[in-house]
Amino acid sequence: MNISHSPKTVAPPFGPYAHGCEVPMGSRIIYTAGEVGVMPDGTIPKTIEEQADCVWKNLENILKHAGFSLKDLVKMTTFLVKASDVAAAGKVRSKYLGETRPASSTVIVAALVKPEWLIEVEVVAAQR
Secondary structure (H helix, E strand, O other): OOEEEOOOOOOOOOOOOEOEEEOOOOOEEEEOOOEEOOOOOOOOOOOHHHHHHHHHHHHHHHHHHOOOOHHHEEEEEEEEOOHHHHHHHHHHHHHHHOOOOOEEEEEEOOOOOOOOOOEEEEEEEEEO
């Protein structure tokens, strides 16, 4: 099991994440590419909520294919093109992660590769 670290000597996390996440020696690790809100048929949903849901389904399926689950996340990075989408993206993330608390960063960027993409998420997962 991965071990989350948020010491009392540091300000508490500003959301549902840990400041650090320890991976035990001998663990399997998977790194994903940045996943965007594109459906398996290539369509791109219009809203941030729909794209975020698609991103998390894609990540869940990639991890499952490798024998992992979202509970195995140790690090994630979220890229958003609009600061106003932070809350909506976070709500969808919480639906998928529940009590899982990986280390996490969210970055507001000027653009992603395609202008219709609103969110991109990459993760690292580990399990023994």
